[in-house]
Amino acid sequence: MRKFKGIILLLVGIIFFSVFNSPIWASSPIRLVVTPKPLQAPSETTFIVVSQKVIPGTIELEFDNHTHIVLPLKKEATHEYAASYLIRSPGHLSVTVDDRQHHPLLNENYVVSKAPSHFLSKVVIAVIFFGISIWYWRRAQRYTGPQQK
DSSP states (O other), X not given: OHHHHHHXXXXXXXXXXXXXXXXXXXXXXXXXXXXXXXXXXXXXXXXXXXXXXXXXXXXXXXXXXXXXXXXXXXXXXXTEEEEEEEEOSOEEEXXXXXXXXXXXXEEEEEEEEEOOOOHHHHHHHHHHHHHHHHHHHHHHHHHHSOOOO
């Protein structure tokens, strides 16, 4: 019975440590979180860098049209650094995270698509605005029109 308990404990220990040593549980030293997903233009995009060991300094954005933008990262929380940028044009975007000595830490590529136009909502808002304007104009005509005797 003692050997049986020892074997069971040994197997449970092996299974337990093999699960936590698997690549699923391994975390990379630096991660990049981009919101909103998917990237759309025009929109304000936030880049959040999560890093526990290395302190990132800047984030470099390079677009299809060879526009190169360097944004400084600000510390938002423990192990989190963030920057935001208004993306104006669709296309391919290459994002590089650099440390304070300008050594690249992470490089990722994204596709920026065109944001939906929301045509129907614009029409509804225009109709409501036009209707309210006419209602106020008609109401004002009652009091400013010619006086009948």
